[in-house]
Every structure is written in structure tokens, then in C-alpha cells.
Amino acid sequence: MNELSTKSIKDKIYTIRDTQVMLDKDLAELYGVETKRVNEAVKNNTDKFPRDFYFKLSSDEFEILQSKISTAKFAKTRVMPKVFTEQGIYMLATILKSPIATQASLFIIRTFAQMRHIIANTPFERFERIEQRLNSHDESIAKLSKALQSNEPPKQGIFYDGQIYESHIFVSSLIKKAKKRIILVDNYIDETTLTLFSKNPHAKITLYTKSISKSLQLDIDKFNAQFKNAIIIKEFALSHDRFLIIDDEIYHFGASLKDLGKKWFAFSKIDNESLQSLQRLESRI
Secondary structure, eight states, X not given: OTTOOHHHHHTTEEEETXXXXXXXXXXXXXXXXXXXXXXXXXXXXXXXXXXXXXXXXXXXXXXXXXXXXXXXXXXXXXXXXXXXXXXXXXXXXXXXXXXXHHHHHHHHHXXXXXXXXHHHTOOHHHHHHHHHHHHHHHHHHHHHHHHHHTTOOOSEEEEOTTOHHHHHHHHHHHXXXXXXXXXXXXXXXXXXXXXXXXXXXXXXXXXXXXXXXXXXXXXXXXXXXXOSSXXXXXXXXXXXXXXXXXXXXXXXXXXXXXXXXXXXXXXXXXXXXXXXXXXXXXXXX
């Protein structure tokens, strides 16, 4: 319990379906039990867990959540995880009936209350700035949605911090449309990047990155064991920027694909003399 802190709890609270929730895995860890104990508590006490106390994530929600946090947490997950609201968290602690669960739940409830207090006392001016920023985001999203609906990806644009889902969908749409090959030049690649490439089971995929760690190679091996289009990865240390090649089209990205939506970044399709640019890039890698 000494290791608990407000920050450590806040980092485990996510907003899903406009509700602040915590994962069953995180609660199990805080309560000092296995995740299956949490699931058993719900299964054996269905009358105490109405729909506003917990819910199971959909596949889309799970995919978005994975893009926000390390997928290592879900390495052995075969079913969609459950998430619990503030009320569900307290109810869970009363059923598990352990000193650790009781103390942890009190700490969690205080953190939820503190977060509500911060939101309730945010100055009106800050809300105005947030509203202006959201309006700007809405305009960007509208343009992006229009382009996607026309089946023609935008040639350039900007994604802002927090636009994790929109940027994820955009890059996924590029990857899905590849017919023959996908080439990524990116010095920072992890399992999040590989998840994007699972969207296209047919195209040949080649990755170029500054260094290949044992962990990354293990992720590549696991990917190749499951998918038919095995990924080829090579070391390449001459590029500062990120390039995504979809068949014969080149896209330049201001952020690594694993960090989509975490900070502002721009992207652009390289049009002018694209074939020459492609040949020049390929000659260096």
C-alpha cells in the first residue's frame, strides 16, 4: 500500500463511453488477487453488478485502449477485458473482503473524488479555450472524414494531441489499401506499430529502423508466426524523419506511428516527382 499514489491511480483510470473506469487487470493488481478472482466475483454476484457498475469492452474499444498503453499488459488476453466504474470498484472490494482490497478501494475512491473536484473547479476561461480547441479539432475531423468517405485519403494535414482514434483510423486506412507492398522507415517501432500492420494480411511488409532490440525482434517473430505476410525488418540509421510507402505512394510523417495522437504532428503525401523521390529513397535503403 505504501507504493500507491494519486498519480499511480490516475494513470490507471481511463475514460470509455464518457465514463471514468478502471481495468479488471489493474484492479486485481491493486487488490492483490488474480484477474480471474475479479471475474468470478462478478459472475457469482450478478445482482450486485448492474450495467452502470461495469461493462465488457468491445473489440473496437479494446483496440483503441491498446493504442494508448503498452500492449504487453494484454499479451495473454484471449477475451475482452472488463472495466469497472467507481461504484463497481467499491462493490468489488466489499465482495473480495481482503484488507488490501478495502484499503486500495478507499484510495481509489478518493482519487476519483479528487479528479471530479479538479474538473468542477476548472476556471470558465479554460473551458472556453478547450471549446475553441475542440472546434478546431472538429473542423480537422470533418475534413478527414470527408476525404475518407470519398475513398481518397487526404494528401496533407495535422493531427492534434488527443486525436488518437482519428490518427489511428487514418493510418489504418492507408495500410489497408496497399495491394503489393508496405515500407516503413521509422526509428521507433514497437508492438503498437505491428498492430497497425495486422490490418493488411496480403501486402509484403518491410521495416527500416535505427536498431533492432531483442524485444522488437521477439515481437516480429510472434507476428510472423501468426500472419501469412511475414514482416522483414532491417537496420537503417540514415533517416531522421518517418516515411510510409504504400505501393508507389510516399507519405511523410512528423511522428512515429507508435505515437499517433500523443502530440501534434503533420503528415503529407509526397506528390512532386514522386516516382523519382521513391527511387531515390529506395536506393538509400
